[in-house]
Amino acid sequence: MIFKAFNKPQLIKYIISGTAISWFLGCFFILKGYGVEVEIAWPDALAFTGLFLSGIFVLELIFGFYIPKGTNSWLLIIIPLFLSFVGAAMHGFILKWLFVEETNYLDLLKNSFFLRWAFLAIPEILISVMALVVSKLELQEETQKREASINELSREVELNSIRQQLQPHFLFNSLNSISALVVSQPQKAREMVLQLSDFLRGTIRKDHKVWVSLKEELNYLKMYLDIERVRFGHRLHVQINSDESSMDMMLPQLIIQPLLENAIKHGLYGLIGEVDIIVSTFKEQNYLVIQIENPFDEESSPSSGVGFGLSSVNRRLELLFGRSDLLITCSKEGRFMVTLKIPQLK
Template structure:
């Protein structure tokens, strides 16, 4: 009971011992006030203190193995009353036998028996109530820890599920492109297979919770762009503007690729000429800001798809940071923009 209430068992022992010393000294002073000799007062106080500390140890053992609930709380309050009665009886008759020749002290013990029992009972009931409160606090703490642990497991499971969805989503798109090139342009299909292999080899075992430097993330992004350039040829132009001084800023792995894939899909859909997609990065306060811009035809119907790219990024940001304001979308003058804010962990 007490060992759990403090930061360490040794600290709890010091507190219990200190309380015992204070109890002993208080008993001695009270007995001296009643004109009891120092020898008798010391013996009386030592026995009284020993009985109290013994009851505390018994209560400690009881509450270490059993936490009262419901009506049992009332039943357990009977335990300190019973222990205090036993202690008071042992104290009275034990000291009467030990100091049987001290008639004044014998009379003193008889007169103050119920008072001593009441004091012991009150102190032990307080100890019991303290034990119940500590037990409740420990239960709440354990419950909160379990809840946090379950939420963490759920978050990790969802991140893992997003990863399992993200890789096949990109892989299926790439395989469809390879299938279209196999007959008409077999050399490009072979090149795309090799580049896809390199990309998957570098990303398939990565943890979506892992943080990489922006430089490392851009290297994976360039592998992805090489694959897409085989698919779209000269039509796909990507301008990457990233200052060298922010290359070492951190970003969750594979966070940009779904956004870039979304820009390519919407930017090249229904367009026959070249399309320029812009990726810019800069630092703003404690954020890494990434901005993707692609042209689109507002009069053309939207390309088919599940919208998985943007929704997966939004969900990952919420799971990682607990925020919904880190991804902003806007469109103006036939340009669609996505701005991504990545807080930098210290």
């Protein structure tokens, strides 16, 4: 638990080795300062260092299984105090056995027991606190990962749900049109069924995560327009103006089709005669810009454009890019325009 604060195993080895050497040298020179002979000072420092490292590893084992929290937080102090007391007592026992005839050193050893206990206790208490901090950081990281995973799953589910709604919405409209044509114009109904089959075959198997080039997307739009022309005949005129530099730019599949469907719906609603819809695509800095312009009856057709097509595309953009400024609508003098901006990720 304590060493998890360091991600690299090699770094942990260096830290342990450096701590052991520093602790040994510190103890050795302190003893020398008190006049202890070298033959006694180095075994004392070595034993004290070994017991100090043993206390750290025992704490590592304990806190690897259990981190005291809440009302049990007092254990963060008691456990290191107990371990350091045992370490100081063992140190005194070992050194008394080794240097039983060195009376002056034994007096120093006896009188320095509480000082040695403090030397062991203070760093071990700090290590206990560090273990608690590492535990809280790990818990916070796990919570953040879990929340991110839940958000990502929710985002994918909603994206998939939106995409599944798009095709049935278009499919139901097409089937209603086919139903109306079966009796009056059976040949057109058959033609529309075949075109609808080709369109669905090319789109229904696509993964919603996969982006396509504008060129490929326009091919799907042309298939869609062939179906709509069967529905509306000579009344529907769609002009597609594509800047050559934008043809290889990428966008989420079938993100234009709901907007074009919306333009056709509102362009034909309440109007008599031919309806001209203009689709323009071009590159603007790091964006692929798509503009769809259609006429509308200001008295009969709502200009706000908050139907299924616009709302679904807007929500899809928010989920993909986390932005709500990529879809802009405006209306002027009987013309309604939708501007869609697709950021290029590469």
